[in-house]
Amino acid sequence: MTMQIGFVLFPNLTQLDFTGPLQVLHRMPDSKVHILAKTKDPVPSDCGLGLVPTGTFAEAPQLDLICIPGGFGVAGAMADDETVAFVKRQAEGARWVTSVCTGAFLLGKAGLLQGKKATTHWAYVDILDICGAEPTRGRIVRDGKLITAGGVTSGIDFGLSVLAEVAGAEVAQAVQLGIEYDPAPPFDAGHPSRAPKAIVEKSEARYATARQGYRDAMAA
Amino acid sequence: MTMQIGFVLFPNLTQLDFTGPLQVLHRMPDSKVHILAKTKDPVPSDCGLGLVPTGTFAEAPQLDLICIPGGFGVAGAMADDETVAFVKRQAEGARWVTSVCTGAFLLGKAGLLQGKKATTHWAYVDILDICGAEPTRGRIVRDGKLITAGGVTSGIDFGLSVLAEVAGAEVAQAVQLGIEYDPAPPFDAGHPSRAPKAIVEKSEARYATARQGYRDAMAA
Numbered sequence: 001m002t003m004q005i006g007f008v009l010f011p012n013l014t015q016l017d018f019t020g021p022l023q024v025l026h027r028m029p030d031s032k033v034h035i036l037a038k039t040k041d042p043v044p045s046d047c048g049l050g051l052v053p054t055g056t057f058a059e060a061p062q063l064d065l066i067c068i069p070g071g072f073g074v075a076g077a078m079a080d081d082e083t084v085a086f087v088k089r090q091a092e093g094a095r096w097v098t099s100v101c102t103g104a105f106l107l108g109k110a111g112l113l114q115g116k117k118a119t120t121h122w123a124y125v126d127i128l129d130i131c132g133a134e135p136t137r138g139r140i141v142r143d144g145k146l147i148t149a150g151g152v153t154s155g156i157d158f159g160l161s162v163l164a165e166v167a168g169a170e171v172a173q174a175v176q177l178g179i180e181y182d183p184a185p186p187f188d189a190g191h192p193s194r195a196p197k198a199i200v201e202k203s204e205a206r207y208a209t210a211r212q213g214y215r216d217a218m219a220a
Numbered sequence: 221m222t223m224q225i226g227f228v229l230f231p232n233l234t235q236l237d238f239t240g241p242l243q244v245l246h247r248m249p250d251s252k253v254h255i256l257a258k259t260k261d262p263v264p265s266d267c268g269l270g271l272v273p274t275g276t277f278a279e280a281p282q283l284d285l286i287c288i289p290g291g292f293g294v295a296g297a298m299a300d301d302e303t304v305a306f307v308k309r310q311a312e313g314a315r316w317v318t319s320v321c322t323g324a325f326l327l328g329k330a331g332l333l334q335g336k337k338a339t340t341h342w343a344y345v346d347i348l349d350i351c352g353a354e355p356t357r358g359r360i361v362r363d364g365k366l367i368t369a370g371g372v373t374s375g376i377d378f379g380l381s382v383l384a385e386v387a388g389a390e391v392a393q394a395v396q397l398g399i400e401y402d403p404a405p406p407f408d409a410g411h412p413s414r415a416p417k418a419i420v421e422k423s424e425a426r427y428a429t430a431r432q433g434y435r436d437a438m439a440a
Binding site: 014015016019020022023026033035042046047048049050051052054101121122139150151152153154156157160161164169170172173174176177178179180181182183184185186187189190191192194195196199200202203206 | 243253359377406
């Protein structure tokens with residue numbers, strides 16, 4: 001049985017939320033990766049890069065794993081009935097329902113976080129309760145078939161972790177070696193608990209509008 | 221003065237070699253990012269994802285920073301006179317000439333590694349001498365205006381390092397925090413010196429054809 005893996009694209013997603021786990025999960029043995037959107041037109045990402053879907057929501061088979069990336073476009077996706085309905089319908093039959101970064105809020109809008117432990121980008125974890133979730137800090141949070149990852153680059157760790165679960169540690173280690181994932185960040189600033197305080201505060205201010213956007217989109 | 225940053229796309233590139241540093245470098249203050257290819261048609265990547273360029277080689281302004289991603293498509297790009305000529309011409313006027321992963325071999329084909337310390341994906345570092353380079357193991361290797369990064373995910377560290385150099389540590393730390401780059405790989409298998417020996421050997425076998433491809437493309 002071929003494992004059907006699907007990523008959900010929408011305008012103004014953070015492209016690395018998607019391209020990180022894509023690079024890892026496309027190495028899943030006996031799998032087919034679907035890059036899905038409402039139409040086959042290129043989807044604009046946050047970096048000015050257009051991403052070409054491989055298929056539409058309407059054409060997609062039942063997915064075994066569905067993954068929702070995040071980004072400032074998530075509030076728009078939450079307001080789009082067709083996108084929300086697609087996520088909800090697919091999640092019912094999927095073995096793994098997953099998100100990276102603020103993609104968690106689209107799962108939330110589809111009613112999939114109710115009573116579940118979930119995480120998202122560090123700047124938004126505390127408001128996951130608007131989706132009925134139990135906000136849980138962490139880089140990868142698992143609750144049954146739900147797997148939510150933290151901000152952006154968490155998606156790489158998430159991908160390797162799912163690969164190990166499904167295909168075994170050796171396959172995941174080979175992929176980790178193949179992508180030379182031996183990270184050496186030039187600063188220890190990737191987590192709010194260790195980044196300089198002034199930088200954390202400035203960043204939080206930057207996310208205030210998006211936080212309100214998720215509240216509004218959940219309430220709508 | 222706006223900093224002109226350009227990525228060079230070619231068929232069958234490893235998309236994360238490009239999308240990783242793109243996510244970081246598009247946050248460079250006062251900059252414009254160009255995603256360049258021979259034509260404006262979507263460029264197929266190794267993951268089945270089509271990437272839409274923002275412009276063509278012919279339309280590109282003089283770049284301040286040129287970045288060449290890698291992947292199994294590099295040998296094909298080395299055999300393409302228009303691509304090699306574009307890289308060579310742009311590199312003359314650029315302040316930073318850079319590559320991620322096996323993109324180094326395209327720089328080599330353009331004559332840009334002669335007598336320089338350079339790195340690439342771990343499985344190919346030892347053959348960088350075919351380009352006249354001094355093969356140098358490392359995640360980011362600098363020699364004058366040349367910056368070469370190691371395999372795939374090295375591009376994220378490379379991007380942050382360039383961002384810090386050009387815009388300062390605070391900007392780079394804010395971006396690192398924004399992409400929650402606080403990596404927690406599930407295994408310590410991202411470097412050949414620490415991955416299980418059997419996995420390294422199997423991986424090396426997988427790269428044998430590509431190694432020969434770079435030799436042939438340099439000799440052609």
